[in-house]
Amino acid sequence: MSDAKVKFTPGRRKFIRLSLAVVGGGLALGFGSVPILRPAKDKLRPPGAVNETQFLASCIKCGQCLQVCPPQVVMLDGLQNGFGVGTPYIVPREGACVLCAGLPCVLACPTGALDHALSEGKDAEMGLAVLSKPEICLAIKGEDCTICLDKCPIKGMGPIVFEPRKDSQGREYKEPVVQKTCVGCGVCEEKCPTSEPAITIVPRLRWKEGAA
Amino acid sequence: MRGPGKRTQTLRKEGVHIHSIRNIRWAVLIGINLLFFLSYYADIQVLEGTLSGSRLLGFHLADPYATMQIALATQHVPVNLVIGTLTIGGFYLLFGGRTFCSWVCPYHLLAELADKLRDRLSAAKKVKNRNFDYKLKYVIWLLFLVLALGSGYTIYETFSPPGLLTRFFVYGSWAGMFIILALLIIEVMYSKRFWCRYICPVGTTYNFIGRISPFKIKWDQQSCSNCKECQKVCMVPFVLADTVNRGQGEYVLSGECTRCGECVDACHDGALNFKMRYLDKII
Numbered sequence: 492m493s494d495a496k497v498k499f500t501p502g503r504r505k506f507i508r509l510s511l512a513v514v515g516g517g518l519a520l521g522f523g524s525v526p527i528l529r530p531a532k533d534k535l536r537p538p539g540a541v542n543e544t545q546f547l548a549s550c551i552k553c554g555q556c557l558q559v560c561p562p563q564v565v566m567l568d569g570l571q572n573g574f575g576v577g578t579p580y581i582v583p584r585e586g587a588c589v590l591c592a593g594l595p596c597v598l599a600c601p602t603g604a605l606d607h608a609l610s611e612g613k614d615a616e617m618g619l620a621v622l623s624k625p626e627i628c629l630a631i632k633g634e635d636c637t638i639c640l641d642k643c644p645i646k647g648m649g650p651i652v653f654e655p656r657k658d659s660q661g662r663e664y665k666e667p668v669v670q671k672t673c674v675g676c677g678v679c680e681e682k683c684p685t686s687e688p689a690i691t692i693v694p695r696l697r698w699k700e701g702a703a
Numbered sequence: 704m705r706g707p708g709k710r711t712q713t714l715r716k717e718g719v720h721i722h723s724i725r726n727i728r729w730a731v732l733i734g735i736n737l738l739f740f741l742s743y744y745a746d747i748q749v750l751e752g753t754l755s756g757s758r759l760l761g762f763h764l765a766d767p768y769a770t771m772q773i774a775l776a777t778q779h780v781p782v783n784l785v786i787g788t789l790t791i792g793g794f795y796l797l798f799g800g801r802t803f804c805s806w807v808c809p810y811h812l813l814a815e816l817a818d819k820l821r822d823r824l825s826a827a828k829k830v831k832n833r834n835f836d837y838k839l840k841y842v843i844w845l846l847f848l849v850l851a852l853g854s855g856y857t858i859y860e861t862f863s864p865p866g867l868l869t870r871f872f873v874y875g876s877w878a879g880m881f882i883i884l885a886l887l888i889i890e891v892m893y894s895k896r897f898w899c900r901y902i903c904p905v906g907t908t909y910n911f912i913g914r915i916s917p918f919k920i921k922w923d924q925q926s927c928s929n930c931k932e933c934q935k936v937c938m939v940p941f942v943l944a945d946t947v948n949r950g951q952g953e954y955v956l957s958g959e960c961t962r963c964g965e966c967v968d969a970c971h972d973g974a975l976n977f978k979m980r981y982l983d984k985i986i
Contacts, residue, residue, distance in 0.1 A: 506836040513842055521850040521858050528861065548776040548856050551769050551784075552866055553756035554874055558743050567870065570878035576861050577753075577870050601756045601763050602773060603781035 528573030534580035535677060535694040537565055538588060538615035539597040539605035543695065550604040552577025556596035562589050565596065578604075583677025583692050590615065590644045590676050613645055618675030619696040620651070622667060628689035633664045639679035639690050640667065648672040651679065671698045708927020708947070710972055724964030728806055736809050736872065743873050753869035754808070755860065756787060763787035768844075768908040769860055772851040792912060798962075800913015804899065804906050805938070805963035809872075810864040810883065814890055814899055818938070821891045833894040835901045837941070837959065844904040864898065865905060896938065910958035917980035920955040920966060922946050926974035933966035933975055954980055 533543050537556050540546050556579050557565040564586035568575040579596075581588055590612025597605040609615060620639075622628060629636035630653060640651040650673035653665040667690065677692045738750040739757070751758050756765045765787030774780045795803060804811050824830045847859040860866060864886065867879030886898050899906060920943075927947065937943045942957040943966060966975045 506838060509836065509839060510842045513839065514846055517843070517846045518850070518853075521846070522854055524858070525854050525856060528858070529856070544855060545777055548851075549773050549779070549781075551756040551765065551773065552860060552870065553752035554743075554870065555752045555756070555758065557874065558748075558751045567874050567876055569876060570861075570882075574856050574858075574861055576879070577755075577866065577876065599751075599758075601752075601758070601765060601781070601783040601787055603779070603783070607781075 524573075530572045530575045533694045534568065534575070535583060535618055535675070535692055537579050537581060537596045537605055538590065538594055538612060538617055538674070538676075539600070539607070539609035540617070541604060541606050546604050547574040547578065549602045550578045551602045553601065554579065555599040555601065556605060559595040559599045561591050561595065562586060564588055581677060583680040584688055585681075587677035587679075587681040588617065589678060590674070612676070613648065613672070613674065615674040615676070616695075616697065617677075618692045618694040619698055620669045620673050620675065620677075620679050620690050621693050621696070622669070622689060623691045624685075624687065624689045625666070627685045627687065628667065629685065630665050630667055631689075633662060636684065637667075638682050638684055642678050642682040644676060644678055645672055645674065650674075669698070673698065707924075708929045708972075708974060709925050710928040710974075721968050724968045728963060729812065731806050732809070732812055735807055736869070739869055739873050753873060754865040755863065755869075756784075762790065764791050766865075766905060767792050767912075768905045769857065769863075769866075771848060771908070772857040772859060775848055775852040776855050776857050795909055795912045796916055797918060799916045799918035799960075800909040800911070800958055801906055801961040802913070802918070803909045804903075805961035808865050808906075809868045810886075811899065811961075813868075813883070813887060814896060815938070817887045817890045818895065821895055824891065830892055835894065837900060839901045840903065840907045840910075843902055844907040847904050859904060863905060864903070900939070912958075913960065913962075914956070914958035917982065918962065919978060919980050920946075920960060920962065921976050921978035921980075922953050922955065923974045923976070924953065926972045928972050928974075930971050932969045932971055936965040936969040938963060938965065954978070 536546060541549065554567055557567060564581050565579045566582065568578050568580055570576045594609060594612060597607060597609055625631050637653060643650050650670050651667045652670055654668050655663065656666050657663050675692050675694070679690045680688045680692050683690050739753065741747050742749050742751045749760060754766060755769045758764065763783045763786045765784050767788050770780070770784050770788040773784065821830060825832065850858045862879070862882050864883060867883060870876045871880055889897050933947060934940050934943050938961065939959045942955050942960045945957060946952065946955045962977065964977065967977065
């Protein structure tokens with residue numbers, strides 16, 4: 492209450508000393524914290540996300556992509572992920588991006604963290620589906636399962652091709668092979684009927700000839 | 704226009720306090736934050752986003768300090784961000800800069816309540832106050848811009864209280880509330896309004912805008928009886944001291960003034976009022 496009587500300029504020398512301490516400490520703490528605050532693992536971002544470093548810097552953490560998302564699959568990261576705090580990500584197994592027409596999340600982004608150059612879901616580069624657990628894949632076990640391909644929102648461009656194989660015992664089966672047209676939306680991971688998904692998304696992975 | 708007020712007797716009785724402006728201000732502050740909440744929770748889509756960036760009926764708004772950091776960190780400013788920042792900058796250029804703090808920022812409301820607790824504890828001699836130099840905030844404002852440019856990340860945005868708070872009640876991201884709680888404890892136990900007064904770079908950006916804004920508190924020397932009630936309620940007391948005690952012109956000029964209107968409410972003589980500085984002369 493007695494603030495009005497307090498002297499608010501305690502002298503230039505004291506101020507300069509305090510400022511130098513704050514700047515020195517701040518710079519050391521700030522730059523020192525970068526490797527700690529930078530999340531080591533890339534998360535699956537909504538379509539159109541620019542490269543991870545630029546994405547973390549340009550996302551204004553407003554959550555508008557989350558608000559406009561029709562299937563409501565976008566989540567916001569927490570404080571435990573450092574620079575990732577407040578940035579949007581998707582956990583495909585809990586709810587995958589369905590690459591809506593018009594990409595409302597991209598249009599809602601005020602900062603270009605989701606690049607407006609992207610206009611169609613089929614051109615997104617979110618990541619790549621990988622058959623991470625072939626041993627539990629029903630198709631590889633010999634069953635007639637093509638759910639990952641059936642549910643894929645990229646129609647008519649065959650992001651997954653079932654290639655006929657024969658193992659050493661002569662047993663015939665089909666192996667789902669991910670193709671170049673996969674954008675990493677994660678619907679296959681969400682819909683995979685095994686208890687754990689046999690096919691999963693690796694965020695930001697790009698397709699290479701022969702790599703699959 | 705130098706020297707103290709001219710009135711010899713006060714109009715209202717000593718110690719009479721009305722809160723008509725505060726009531727409006729709290730209603731506006733809660734209303735705006737409720738719009739953020741309801742736009743997502745009840746999907747009314749009026750004000751979508753957070754205090755860092757949002758859309759009002761589809762029109763982009765952005766926090767100028769966040770924009771500056773993004774521009775420095777990525778060396779690129781997307782057009783929507785420019786639109787949003789110019790809109791917000793233009794609005795506060797008209798309506799007083801740190802008006803944002805007392806009329807919009809949810810942290811300010813919590814800090815006001817913390818102030819009340821502190822004043823009580825202080826009266827009981829349980830806590831003492833520590834004052835720092837107000838200019839510290841300019842150093843910190845620059846510091847986080849340098850950090851954004853140097854590191855390529857918007858380091859300040861990871862813990863910006865308005866951002867943390869709006870994300871908490873719009874999206875339920877509660878982890879940041881530990882930071883808010885820690886700041887409030889510092890404000891109560893250590894230094895009054897520590898964050899708002901000496902640190903907050905968001906408020907500092909609005910401070911710069913507020914300096915040139917015409918929307919100011921006007922002091923009428925003829926009506927003032929020097930009771931100093933205004934300075935007792937002022938949340939940034941020196942801004943009034945400059946004008947009312949030292950008679951530095953008829954307007955409260957400091958960018959630190961949040962145009963909260965507590966002084967207008969408290970004035971016994973009707974000597975303090977909101978005014979549009981240049982419009983005053985035209986009309």
